[in-house]
Amino acid sequence: MDIDLERIGEDVPLLEGIRTTRAIRRLRPDPVPRALVRKVCEAGTFAPSGGNRQPWKFVAVYDAGTRAFVAERYRRVFAGYIAPALEASRDPAFPESGRRMQRAAVWLAEHLHEVPVHLFLAGWTRRGQPQLQALMPAAQNVLLACRAVGLGASLTTLHTSFGREVDEKLGLPENCPSCALIPIGWPLGRYGRPPRRPIDECLFFDRYEPRAGEESDAG
Ligand SMILES: Cc1cc2nc3c(=O)[nH]c(=O)nc-3n(C[C@H](O)[C@H](O)[C@H](O)COP(=O)(O)O)c2cc1C
Numbered sequence: 129m130d131i132d133l134e135r136i137g138e139d140v141p142l143l144e145g146i147r148t149t150r151a152i153r154r155l156r157p158d159p160v161p162r163a164l165v166r167k168v169c170e171a172g173t174f175a176p177s178g179g180n181r182q183p184w185k186f187v188a189v190y191d192a193g194t195r196a197f198v199a200e201r202y203r204r205v206f207a208g209y210i211a212p213a214l215e216a217s218r219d220p221a222f223p224e225s226g227r228r229m230q231r232a233a234v235w236l237a238e239h240l241h242e243v244p245v246h247l248f249l250a251g252w253t254r255r256g257q258p259q260l261q262a263l264m265p266a267a268q269n270v271l272l273a274c275r276a277v278g279l280g281a282s283l284t285t286l287h288t289s290f291g292r293e294v295d296e297k298l299g300l301p302e303n304c305p306s307c308a309l310i311p312i313g314w315p316l317g318r319y320g321r322p323p324r325r326p327i328d329e330c331l332f333f334d335r336y337e338p339r340a341g342e343e344s345d346a347g
Pocket residue numbers: 149150151152153229233236282283284285286287322323
C-alpha cells in the first residue's frame with residue numbers, strides 16, 4: 129500500500145472532520161500499516177489532560193490470537209447488553225437510526241476478531257480509580273484522526289467488564305487499566321453526518337430552561 133504518511137489526512141477541514149466523524153463499525157479485514165496507527169495515536173497525544181499528566185498508553189493489538197481472545201469475550205458481554213435493546217427496537221415507534229446503530233453494533237461484535245487493529249487506551253489510575261474521563265479527549269482525537277486519514281473506527285468500553293483478563297494479556301499493570309477499545313480498519317461504509325439533535329435543543333445562554341416535551345436520559 130502506497131501511503132504518503134506526511135500528507136495523508138492533513139487536508140480535511142477541522143470542523144467538517146468533526147461533523148462527519150461517526151462510529152464506523154463495519155470494517156475490512158485488510159491490514160492497516162503500523163505507521164498509520166502511529167499517526168492517529170500521535171494525534172491522540174495532543175489531547176488535553178489534567179495537569180498535562182498525559183496518563184495514556186496506547187496498545188495497538190495486531191496479534192490474531194489476542195484479537196480472537198478479546199472478540200470472544202466481547203461477544204459474550206455484548207449479547208447480554210444488546211438483548212433488551214433489540215427487544216425495545218421491535219416497537220414501531222423506535223427510531224430507524226437506533227435500529228441502524230444496533231445492526232452496526234451487532235456486526236462489530238460478530239466480526240471483532242477480524243478487525244485488523246484493536247487499539248486499547250489505558251491510563252494510570254488516580255487515587256486507585258481508572259480514569260476514563262482523562263482518556264476520552266485522547267480517544268476522540270484518535271477517532272478524528274482516523275476520520276482524517278480515511279480509517280474507520282469507533283469508541284467502545286464493553287471490554288472493561290472483563291478488563292483485567294485483557295490487561296494481563298496486554299501486559300498492562302493493575303494501576304494502568306485499559307478503559308477504551310477502538311477497533312480500527314478500513315471502512316466498508318462511508319463517513320457522513322451522524323444523527324444528532326439540533327443544537328438549539330441543547331444550547332442555552334446564561335441559564336438552562338427545560339423545554340416542553342424534553343426527554344431526560346438521566347439514569
Ligand atoms: C463512553 C462510550 C462508550 C461506548 N461503548 C460502546 C461499546 O461498547 N460498543 C459499541 O459498539 N459502541 C460503543 N460506543 C459508541 C456509541 O454507541 C456511539 O458513539 C453512538 O452510537 C453515536 O454513534 P454515531 O457517532 O455514529 O452517531 C460508546 C460510546 C461512548 C461515548
